Amino acid sequence: TTFTVNANQVAGPINIPYSNAHVNFGESGVVVNKGIHVLVDPGKPPVVVYAHIYAGFRSAASLILPENVLGKKHFVATFFQNSTSGSKSQFQIIAVEPNTTVRFRLRRNGVLNALSSTMVLTNPGDVLQIQDDQDLTGTLVESVAIGSETCKKIAVFSGSSSLAIGNGAQMGGSYDPLYQQLYPVNTWGKSFGVIPFANNPNGFHYRIIASEDNTDIDIGSGPIITLNAGEFYPASSANPAPVNTAFLITASKPVSCMQYMMSSDAANASNDLGDPDMVVLNPVEQNINDITIFSSTYLSVYIQTAAAGSFRINNVAPVSNFLPMPGAPGYSYLVENLSNLANPSFRLTADSGFNAIAYGLGNFESYAYSAGTNVRDLYQxxxxxxxxxxxxxxxxxxxxxxxxxxxxxxxxxxxxxxxxxxxxxxxxxxxxxxxxxxxxxxxxxxxxxxxxxxxxxxxxxxxxxxxxxxxxxxxxxxxxxxxxxxxxAPPTANFNFTTSGCVSDSVSFFDITNTDGRDIIKWSWIFSDGQIDSIKNPKHRYASAPSYNARLSVITDVGCVSDTMTKTIILNDEPIAKFGATAPFCTGRTITFSDTSSVSNGGTLVKWFWDFGDGSPVLTATTNANQTHVYNTPGTYVVKLKVETITGCQSEEFPRTITIH
CATH class of the missing domain: 2.60.40.10 (Immunoglobulins)
Structure with missing residues (x-):
């Protein structure tokens, strides 16, 4: 199948026939060639790929990792297998290179098997699915070198064909699959923000898997937890108690963290929305600042507080407010409802990196996936x-x-x-x-x-x-x-400015540089009067007239430096309003007012604003012709004149008191 993906838009869905995609129970434990290969044309920019599996009242989704970030060592994540007849915990290994040898060692309900199993995936796209009645969390899966063949990269998925998840007080009564692509161990991190799911008032579950022995883990409450490689916390349990608050996970060595939705009746007794799901959380070390996701109901975001104000969804600030993350000074989190937005795709951006998950809830079904990550091998x-x-x-x-x-x-x-x-x-x-x-x-x-x-x-x-x-x-x-x-390509620097034309007023500058979507990390403004600035949209007041060449150059986050854009700012000294008045100053008689205003540096006056002080409307003239006015009531009046130049620079009002007899 060939299709086109436009920038910041979602292509698809690309429907894969069930017979091509499904690995059935009878095919578990044997190698089948059912891998799906998504390939971008050479020279084209990267894309983001998501996979969504579904059936009647069944749904799950995952972010799909590109081949160049795949690894060679993984630990499986599932959950306690409370299931209907025939449902299993499971994981899948996919080869991307010929003659890939894989080795796995099962951990069943937290107990590590004594022996490992080794199998060869001969062709790219070969899939090995392993299923079991018990919780397989902590199972080690790795690519190994055999003979002349070296270790090859592999893709690993895990979850469950179907299970129920309870809330500690009651077992879940409805079922859904768990489905996530796993991150290789060399991309794990040490810091995670965990955020409650929307519309799940009874809470959620989580798990932490250690990649190395003697890993100390702090969840912000209770004692420090120490795990060895492949061990996980909390331990496998048929109906564990959930948590219902945001919290921070930190570890002394790299770990992986999963978050789980419960069955709909266990999560929210007031409606049937949601069902079990699992999402692999991304560590702070793998955050991202620009990603496009497909249709979702809710979004959770974890970001530095200083950057929260810059977070945008399709260039619009979120409706919900960011809240401080407990135990993480300087960090905040957001839970946003996207259901009122018409666009089926959402571009998420911020001035600095964030972690996010997207998820949706239906009647007795749900899905959740990482909203994007900058997957990077931390060691290579x-x-x-x-x-x-x-x-x-x-x-x-x-x-x-x-x-x-x-x-x-x-x-x-x-x-x-x-x-x-x-x-x-x-x-x-x-x-x-x-x-x-x-x-x-x-x-x-x-x-x-x-x-x-x-x-x-x-x-x-x-x-x-x-x-x-x-x-x-x-x-x-x-x-x-x-x-x-x-x-x-280097950015093309450009800017607009607004000015009253008066040297006494500040000039406002606005950056409109074209960067082809890259973030600007530095602005260099040169105002040609010995002053500079480095913010995006500065204001500057010049000391004197008449003109200056303002210059802007920028640098993007990929290190591209623009050429310099130059624009001329023309300013005038403030004009001086002045006028005279001709007697007689009597009621009912015509009085003549003559303009004697002036402007320096060759400026041109184009407007005269006459206020005769008796409550009559202000007269706006476009020439300096004499003006006449009749007063019908004796008294003292303050006549005022203000003038304006062709550049929009206005004078101070010039007042003159006259007495009418």
Missing amino acids: FVSTQNTYATVNFPAACKGAPFFFSIVFPYQPTSIRWQFNGLFPDVTLNSPVADSTWVIGTRTVYRYKLPAPYTANTVGTFPIKVLVQNPTGDGCTGEQEIDYDLQVF
């Missing part, structure tokens, strides 16, 4: 360095020099860079790291190519790095690392 990654970039993915600016580097949790014996024709390939034998540091408990090493590179074409370009790994981690031998280099 390609990066580019230019002077200004702040993003954490390989990015470059057209025509601007940058450097390539790569980080490993080991010291390779060789590194071979393959640029697919964009640049000449480079091989480094016995490379020497230019820097090292520690992430958690692991030392990582950075290797930087010595010469700068310059890309002269905008687009997305695949990079392959082939590395000889000498360590005894079960993946010894050549490893392949695939990344995309994204090359962006």
Whole structure:
């Protein structure tokens, strides 16, 4: 199937026939070729893919990870298997390369099996499904090297074909599947914001899985929890008590965190909305600041408080208010109802990174998925360095020099860079790291190519790095690392300004730079009077007339520097209003008022505002012709004149008192 995806819009749904997608009970434990491959045309920008499974009163959804961020080691997440007849806890392993050898070791209701199982997935798209009557959380799944074959990347999904989840006081009476793609261990994090689901007043469940032994976990209440690799908290239980407040999870070593909806009757006794679901939460380390999601009912967002005011949904501020996250100073969370928005897709943006999940509730069904994440191997990654970039993915600016580097949790014996024709390939034998540091408990090493590179074409370009790994981690031998280099065009700086034309008034400047969707991280305003500014929309007051060349240049988050846009600001000194009056100053007689106003620097007066002080309407004249007026009542009157130049600069009012007899 071929289809087109437009920027910030959702294509689909792409319906996959049941016979092509479903792995039935009889196919569990054997390899079947039912993987689905979504491929973007070469040179086109990345897309986001979601999968949604459904049947009568059954629904679940997942964010789908791109191949270049897949890993080799996973721990399975399910839940206690309260189920109807034939329903199972399950996980699926999908090969993306030929001759992929996988090994898994079951953990059943928290108890680790003594033995592991090994199987070979011969072809890309091969799927191995494993099912069990018990909770499989903590099961280890990994790709291993056998013979001449190295460790290969794999995709792993897990959940349940159907189960009920209770609230501690009652067992759930309705069922739904659990379905999520799992993040590889090397992308796990140490900090998670957990937010209650909307319309689930009785609460939710959560689980935390440790990736390493002696992992200390703080959930903000109670003692510190210590877990070993594959162990999880809370322990497997048929009907555990839920929680119903937002809270912060922090860990001493990388962990994974899941959040679970309950059966509809257990979650909310007042209606039938919702049913069991599971969503894998993203750590703060993997946040994102711009993502498009498909149709959802609710959205939960976790963000730094300082950036909450910048959060937008389709360029509009959310209706609900951000609330402070308990136990996390400087962070806030949001629960937003999207059901009143007509657009089936929602672009979420903010000035800095956020974590979010999207979910929907129907009658006895639900779905939940990560609203997007910047999945990044925390220990092994390609990066580019230019002077200004702040993003954490390989990015470059057209025509601007940058450097390539790569980080490993080991010291390779060789590194071979393959640029697919964009640049000449480079091989480094016995490379020497230019820097090292520690992430958690692991030392990582950075290797930087010595010469700068310059890309002269905008687009997305695949990079392959082939590395000889000498360590005894079960993946010894050549490893392949695939990344995309994204090359962006420089932004086109532009701005508008508003001015009264008076040198005494501030000029307001408004940035309207075209960045093709990239965030601006720096504005450089030069006002040509020795003053500068660095905010988006400044105001500036000049000390004197007549004209100045204001300049703007910007830098985007990918390090692209714009050319300078220059516009001329013309200002006038404030005009001076003045007039004379001709007698007789008698009631019923015509009095003549003659303008003697002035303006310097060659300015031109275009409006005269006459207020004769007797309650008659202000007269607006467009010439300085003499004006006449008749007073019918004796008394003292204050006549006022204000004038305006062609640039909109107005004078102070000039008053003159006259006495009418």
